[in-house]
Amino acid sequence: MADELRSTVRKVGTVIEESAGRMADNTKAAAEGLANQAADVVQDNYGKTVDTAKDGVEAAKDAAVAGHDFLRKFMEDNPHTTTALALGIGVLIGVAATRRT
Numbered sequence: 001m002a003d004e005l006r007s008t009v010r011k012v013g014t015v016i017e018e019s020a021g022r023m024a025d026n027t028k029a030a031a032e033g034l035a036n037q038a039a040d041v042v043q044d045n046y047g048k049t050v051d052t053a054k055d056g057v058e059a060a061k062d063a064a065v066a067g068h069d070f071l072r073k074f075m076e077d078n079p080h081t082t083t084a085l086a087l088g089i090g091v092l093i094g095v096a097a098t099r100r101t
Contacts, residue, residue: 075082
């Protein structure tokens with residue numbers, strides 16, 4: 001009877017040990033799955049951020065080119081006005097540079 005009890009206890013212990021091992025494996029697999037999902041989300045967001053930054057740079061470049069083209073056309077169409085503006089800006093800088101407090 002004592003041998004049967006020991007055998008039963010060992011069987012129960014083995015079953016519990018196997019169940020705990022499976023639970024640990026399942027927990028590890030679940031954690032790895034969550035880590036992979038998080039990595040995928042980070043990669044997707046990084047890609048979106050890079051694309052948005054590229055779009056922003058392209059928009060800034062287009063705006064700078066448009067401003068340059070506008071000023072160039074204005075200076076070509078209005079040379080006297082451009083000269084007067086340049087002279088006025090030069091005088092203001094000269095006054096500011098030599099001004100005494």
